[in-house]
Amino acid sequence: MGEKFDIAIIGGGTTGLFAAYYATMRQLKVVIVEAQEQLGGKVMQFLPEKKIYDVGGYPEISGEDLVRQMIQQAARHEPKILTGESVKQIDRENNQFHLVTEKGKEILSNTVLLATGTGTFHTKRPEEWKELPDSEFKTSVPTTLMDKEDYIDKKVIVASNSKVGVNWALYLSELAESVAIINSEHSFSQVKQEELDQLSDANIDVHYNAKLTDFMMDDKDRLKQVAFLNENEDKVTVPAEKLLTYYGLELEAAPFDKWGIETRKGRIVVTPVMATNVEGIFAAGDIVQYEGKTTLIATGYTEAITAVNHAHLFIDPAATEQLYSTVIYR
Incomplete structure (x- = not known):
């Protein structure tokens, strides 16, 4: 007992x-x-x-x-x-x-x-997440923004199609070296035009209709790049030291x-x-x-x-x- x-x-x-x-x-x-x-x-x-x-x-x-x-x-x-x-x-x-x-x-x-x-x-994952290679990193990708000190001067990717992801990206743009958003849809849910304008003003790259395909690690098992297919089905690889995802709950x-x-x-x-x-x-x-x-x-x-x-x-x-x-x- x-x-x-x-x-x-x-x-x-x-x-x-x-x-x-x-x-x-x-x-x-x-x-x-x-x-x-x-x-x-x-x-x-x-x-x-x-x-x-x-x-x-x-x-x-x-x-x-x-x-x-x-x-x-x-x-x-x-x-x-x-x-x-x-x-x-x-x-x-x-x-x-x-x-x-x-x-x-x-x-x-x-x-x-x-x-x-x-x-x-419970965090939702998009269907394409299942197709990503299985790895310890895949199972540990954060789905909430915490430990903000970890993002200072880092290259950050936010994978999201929602207002939450936009808010995270805007917040992190003041801490990180760079921030980009990978959005699997053609638009963001519940995001106003003024918020989209803020993304542009903060120099945040947004990739629409993009599908994550892989994570690349360095020799110490730290994230160094992510790969995705863009809206033209071309494979794009971008530098990344931190990855956050949010697809709803x-x-x-x-x-x-x-x-x-x-x-x-x-x-x-x-x-x-x-x-x-x-x-x-x-x-x-x-x-x-x-x-x-x-x-x-x-x-x-x-x-x-x-x-x-x-x-x-x-x-x-x-x-x-x-x-x-x-x-x-x-």
């Missing part, structure tokens, strides 16, 4: 990370279970390069930098963090929850906090019905203390719904605090309802 915790947090986005910090600050034993290989949820998936202006204490901060600081904060009291693990089963046995992941890992916990967001996003919702969780229009119904209809299971963040709900990063923080405090009371009815960090760390 698996290791036992006070709170098992399903979801390692901003809400889950803050919940982990707050719970461990209250000396609860915590595990975060995140389906993706990286932490940060939708902020890291969709907004790593975007500036965020509505989180208290930050006049402005990029999504990536916010997530980095939240991971640092969450790690202060060393919660257990499992990434690449998707929870498929939650059962209650002997007054504790038994969680099983898709890979068979078992976790025991007194309570559960659902901070899943709207679900797990598919959403996999968590199996709330299977877990017995009441939902309404795809969102979890919660009480004012963030409790679900299942005793001992709480929820917070974008996945919850109640009157007056706002889907902001900062909202998730307050919901996480409420959920953790009441999870603690569920475990120990004599626990203090809330604690102040200025008291704990004085």
Whole structure:
């Protein structure tokens, strides 16, 4: 049987990370279970390069930098963090929850906090991707923009037919030596003319109706070139040190019905203390719904605090309802 915790947090986005910090600050034993290989949820998936202006204490901060600081904060009291693990089963046995992941890992916990967001996003790949030579590099090509320092003064290729790829290219044009876009379609989805003009102003080469055909590596297995067929079916080889791809995402919702969780229009119904209809299971963040709900990063923080405090009371009815960090760390 698996290791036992006070709170098992399903979801390692901003809400889950803050919940982990707050719970461990209250000396609860915590595990975060995140389906993706990286932490940060939708902020890291969709907004790593975007500036965020509505989180208290930050006049402005990029999504990536916010997530980095939240991971640092969450790690202060060393919660257990499992990434690449998707929870498929939650059962209650002997007054504790038994969680099983898709890979068979078992976790025991007194309570559960659902901070899943709207679900797990899986990256789409174009059909031609299957025809590319199999390699370790092929399986490791990034599908989200993070670690921006890695792109400084590099030759970058963005393979995408969407607005996301255009935004990445524009952002990277201020860091990289050069940026080019390989678009398998004849146009970009949901991109305005002014954004296309910005690509031109930033000297970003755009190759339309282009099909990636190969990656060329140097003697140290580092990317040095990519090859593609242009719209005239001519093979073109261009220098490249970094490659990013984005062809859209598919959403996999968590199996709330299977877990017995009441939902309404795809969102979890919660009480004012963030409790679900299942005793001992709480929820917070974008996945919850109640009157007056706002889907902001900062909202998730307050919901996480409420959920953790009441999870603690569920475990120990004599626990203090809330604690102040200025008291704990004085």
